[in-house]
Amino acid sequence: xxxxxxxxxxxxxxxxxxxxxxxxxxxxxxxxxxxxxxxxxxxxxxxxxxxxxxxxxxxxxxxxxxxxxxxxxxxxxxxxxxxxxxxxxxxxxxxxxxxxxxxxxxxxxxxxxxxxxxxxxxxxxxxxxxxxxxxxxxxxxxxxxxxxxxxxxx
Numbered sequence: 762x763x764x765x766x767x768x769x770x771x772x773x774x775x776x777x778x779x780x781x782x783x784x785x786x787x788x789x790x791x792x793x794x795x796x797x798x799x800x801x802x803x804x805x806x807x808x809x810x811x812x813x814x815x816x817x818x819x820x821x822x823x824x825x826x827x828x829x830x831x832x833x834x835x836x837x838x839x840x841x842x843x844x845x846x847x848x849x850x851x852x853x854x855x856x857x858x859x860x861x862x863x864x865x866x867x868x869x870x871x872x873x874x875x876x877x878x879x880x881x882x883x884x885x886x887x888x889x890x891x892x893x894x895x896x897x898x899x900x901x902x903x904x905x906x907x908x909x910x911x912x913x914x915x
Contacts, residue, residue: 776873780888781864787895788860791818794902794912796853802909803849814905815852816841817898822856824894828877828887829863 772782795803795818804815823840826832834840843852870877873885881887906912 777867777870777884777888780873780885780892781867784888784892784895785860785864787892787899788856791821791895791899791902792853792856794899794906795849795856798849798906798909798912800849804843807905807908812841812901812905814902814909815843815847815849817902817905818852818856819843819847821895821898822852822859824891825856825859825863828881828891829866830859 770782770786772779795814798814802814804813806813819842820837820840823832823834823837827834866877867884867888870884873888874883876882877884877887881890903913
């Protein structure tokens, strides 16, 4: 199935508006890649590393929680696996809820050079890192979803 591609966002004029616009664009894209993916393929590894769609979104949820909400993650490799009882809806909803809470934190940030509560160098650094992290895994998700059921597009 081919979905219509969504073009990159037209963002506001400030640095933070631009960075947030691109991050939200990527967040929406990867959630859409996982949403509606069939079981058990959504959690089945299609590559030797064990990477799977549900695990990618679970990992990004934990990264968002770590950087924006200050949740300490002690076992990063474990974040690439969703719990066996987690459904696609559970993981997608958890990701979207985390993004909403992260955006509430970001709504308070007006200076891109200011630090966040977590020990990151700056809001700018975290937003740039999250764009890189989310884009990388969105690319993985593009390929995995196409392998699962032929779905393509952003």
